[in-house]
Amino acid sequence: MKPLAPTLFGISILACGINAMAAEDEAIRHYTYSLDGIEEVQIDGSIGTMEIHHSQSNELKVELELEGTRRMWVLGKHDVSDIELMDTVHGDRLSLSLKDHDTEHVKVHWRVELPSVERTRINMGVGAIEGEFGDTELTLDLGVGEGDITLVRSLAGRVESSAGVGSAQLRGASDQVNHRAMVSESVYGYGEGSRKMELSVGVGEMKVTLSDSKLNTAQSW
Structure with a gap:
């Protein structure tokens, strides 16, 4: 008996099998950047x-934990195999980001080990941020969600915590001034240093604490 020739149906099944093996719905990525x-x-x-830990090294490290979620009318979870962190350097600024369309149908958890640099800017559209910051001028902007941030009192200068809709807290600062409107709240005060810190949330809660304790040094993966 002659062997049967492969059919288009059989070829299609093989191709689907190869694609399925290449796809992944969960992944952990690691990145390291010199801050020279x-x-x-x-x-x-x-x-x-996002969780941010203070580091005493001269390298910024990022761990991304990615998990695809199920979409309507699709049996499997979203493929995360092509998602990578984008990095650009302009002058003395290092920028890290994910494309917006990459995060659709994907749960993303950032773990950042951040040394002290002159200026730090953190932007998050929707989610939660927990972090510790050392000797840096900090701007943190969260669109919707919750922030829980610890700063070093001896390094912080003027610190402002604000919420467009929601609540803003500032603990451990001196000479505090609170402003409360119908749905918004802001509070500012002072540490013992000179670093300006501005932390805001559009909708949600922003909690800021000035601490005398030393920051916990990050433990690398």
């Missing part, structure tokens, strides 16, 4: 959760 010559770090987190 870098004075400013900017991180755009889009959607997800």
